[in-house]
Amino acid sequence: MSTQKTTPRGPRTDGEATRARLLEAAGQLFSQQGFAETTSKAVAQLAAADLASINYHFGSRNGLYQAVLLEAHRQLLDLDDLQRIAGSALNPEQRLYELLAGLVQRAQQPEAWAPRVLARELLAPSSHLQVLMEEAIPPKMMAVAQILSEISGIPATEPALLRCLLSVAAPCMMLIVIGRDVPGPLQAVVQGPSQPLLAHLHRFAIAGLQAVGEDYRSKPAAKNVGAV
Known part of the structure; x- marks a missing residue:
């Protein structure tokens, strides 16, 4: 019976891709509407991501905005x-x-x-x-x-x-x-x-x-x- 070596899955890569999509989507929306008028739901929809992923990657909507400011700079x-x-x-x-x-x-x-x-x-x-x-x-x-x-x-x-x-x-x-x-x-x-x-x-x-x-x-x- 032969054994087949399996390739490990890459959740980190998928997570980084989701984080990048959220950052890009938030950057677009914050630039157009401002922080106060941009909801987490709108960011998640534009990024094609779960709403919970914002808290997972950035801690909160405030954390997301701070990450956007740093990325913009x-x-x-x-x-x-x-x-x-x-x-x-x-x-x-x-x-x-x-x-x-x-x-x-x-x-x-x-x-x-x-x-x-x-x-x-x-x-x-x-x-x-x-x-x-x-x-x-x-x-x-x-x-x-x-x-x-x-x-x-x-x-x-x-x-x-x-x-x-x-x-x-x-x-x-x-x-x-x-x-x-x-x-x-x-x-x-x-x-x-x-x-x-x-x-x-x-x-x-x-x-x-x-x-x-x-x-x-x-x-x-x-x-x-x-x-x-």
């Missing part, structure tokens, strides 16, 4: 991509260009739900924003700060560099918030070719970083208090 600015850019052989100005290029490209994608989810959360912040501030943003800030430090000559630990980071990030955040469907004169900028917009953001950031860096170096007595 990852799609917009992936830590692995950021670290690859930060550690590349490109000069600091070129690394900043690559970083801005990725952000502009993703923010302008009309079918992407990640920018819209983040835009809703930024415009009407909830307690769930804390998950981004604690888990997603700090390591990415460190990588970006290192690039800006090399361009400006300001140490990454100085408050002056944090203000520079805010100035560089703010236009990108604005692109996310207004989206491609914004009415009025900004529509031509947001929906237009990405290259002129990218070139402007990069040139503006470089000029500002260099100017603040020169000011910082010209005031050695003020460095310790960050008065730039």
